[in-house]
Amino acid sequence: MPLKHAKWITGIITLLLVFPIVIGLVGTLLPAFQYFPPLGEYNISLIPWRNLFAQGEFYASLKLTLITGIVAPVLALWFSLSLLAWGYQRPFFHKIEALLSPILAIPHAAIAIGLLFLLSPSGWLVRLFSPWLTGFDRPPNWITVQDPYGISLIIALVIKEMPYLLFVMLATMKSIKARESLQVGQALGYCRFTLWRKVLIPQLYPIIRLPIFIVIAFSLTVVDLALVIGPNTPSTLAVTLLRWFNDPDLSMRLMASAGAISLMLVIVFVLVGWEISHLLLSKLTRAERSNGKRCGLTDSMLRMGVLLGLLTLLNAFIALALLPIWSLARRWRFPDALPTQWTWDNLDRATPLLIELTLNTLTIAFITTLLAGVISVVMLETKRHDIARSSQTDKTHVFDWLIYIPILLPQIGFLFGLHVLLIYLDLNGDLCAIVALHLMYVLPYVYLTLKGPYLAYEEEYLRQANRLNHRPWQNYIRVKIAMLKPALFTAFAIGFSVSIAQYLPTLIAGEGRYSTLTTEAVAQAASGNRKQVGSMAMLQALFPILVFWLAQFIPPRWTKWRFALGNLLSKISRRS
DSSP states (O other), rough: OSSHHHHHHHHHHHHHHHHHHHHHHHHHHHTTTBBBBBGTSOOSHHHHHHHHHHHHHHHHHHHHHHHHHHHHHHHHHHHHHHOOOOOTTOOOHHHHHHHHHHHHHOOOHHHHHHHHHSSSSTSSHHHHTTTTTTTOOOSSSOSSSSSSSSSSHHHHHHHHHHHHHHHHHHHHHHGTTHHHHHHHHHHOOOOOHHHHIIHHHHHHHHHHHHHHHHHHHHHHHHOHHHHHHSSSSSSHHHHHHHHHHOOOTTTTHHHHHHHHHHHHHHHHHHHHHHHHHHHHHHHHHHHHSSOOSSTTTTTTHHHHHHHHHHHHHHHHHHHHHHHHHHHEEEEEOOOSSSSSSEHHHHHHHHHHHHHHHHHHHHHHHHHHHHHHHHHHHHHHHHHHHHHHHTTTTTTOOHHHTTHHHHSSHHHHHHHHHHHHHHHHTTTTTTTTHHHHHHHHHHHHHHHHHHHHHHHTSTTHHHHHHHHOOOOOOIIIIIIIIHHTHHHHHHHHHHHHHHHHHHEEEEEEEHTTTSSSHHHHHHTTTTTHHHHHHHHHHHHHHHHHHHHHHHHHHHHHHHHHHHHHHHHHHHHHHHOO
């Protein structure tokens, strides 16, 4: 790309990323210490912290957050490592790999709603075994979802996080030469699971440390999943803070800001504790890893993780399959395993609302993802120029570190600080504000997806094209962008699915004026109208899957279609 003033472009985009983060953090930090001019509070004080620590609900929510936010990543990591150790380089495992993309593409709320339909006392799981095994003719009085221990929330988090970790691990296998290590180890008589436990997992963990941190931060701060399937009394800390921020008594925002700062500190402490635990575990198992035994009793942990991981994937697909069933069910009484009557009337009645929600959702997602793609390409091109000038392949820019901040920080921690700025600028409820907040979360995923393929591109192709025909911009688009089509389409699909899944940014910036499939599905999840909720969740899951499929389908056929279209146009022009 023939960019001029690359340093200026890099600096401006970096400032545009830093500005909302700083404003959001400052807008949350100052009210936490009683400084909040909109309420006439101009003095620094610790009163919000005293009020926070005097709240019994804070401690109950914090306890629940720590339980769900730590147990879920541990289980997700255990299951993903077990599945990888069991299936890597085996032919049948490619089918499981192909199933990861649909689960990764589906928004959190859609999975949570599907699990509600599956695990609730009147859900499909109980219906499947009733009445012939359970004897139930009516739904049992059980608390299987939104339970006070957060078990259903942990299940939902594991279903969402395990495929992501497995996807990341598969992408890093070449860097640790896993195939060669397996061949050598098995030739020496080591069991497959023992090889992974002693050799490959210790090499893999440092590479996937950052994705694990992202998963932990997500588990501790998730809002939409916790609203749909998490406990209510008490709720997780993020949901409790959301309720305090939305309280009609505006003074509650001071205590809520203190709680948001506390949640940020909790993330830091948990991540530090996680790393300390990893170091201790490495030291404790060092002797066992080097004792030369070809098999070990601890391999059974990986075997058990395989069964539980496959069961988790099965639950995910069953939960997703229930969404269209409920949206088309006319009569489905308990304990029938399937509806006795089907109808399209549910979709017909909801069509006007679904069309409005779909248009809002797709408009926001397309605009946000396109902007994220353009910014990512510009930043990567400036980074390539810097690398070419300095001849340092590992040179990093401050942007490469800042890009992770929106993912690691809790949304509840600084989005409400940005909300004050939006109100001050009279941008609250504006489409541009929603796109800007979505961009903060879509840009990191698009940038990180494109980074590897873009920087690995062989620039000699573009140089040769410019020597033959010196049209830099035209050659850049026709040669480089054309060769990077698969990576660009994949990055677009990932960014698109991330945008559709955004709940809190849409809720805060839109203020109810722009409802999307995600915000409306979460709001309607507790209404009891499973048919309407199923329709919304089905569409919410359908569009990301469709875009992922198009991202795989279009690139190999793009050139063929382009030539066919060119020939068709030339024939038409000759005839005319």
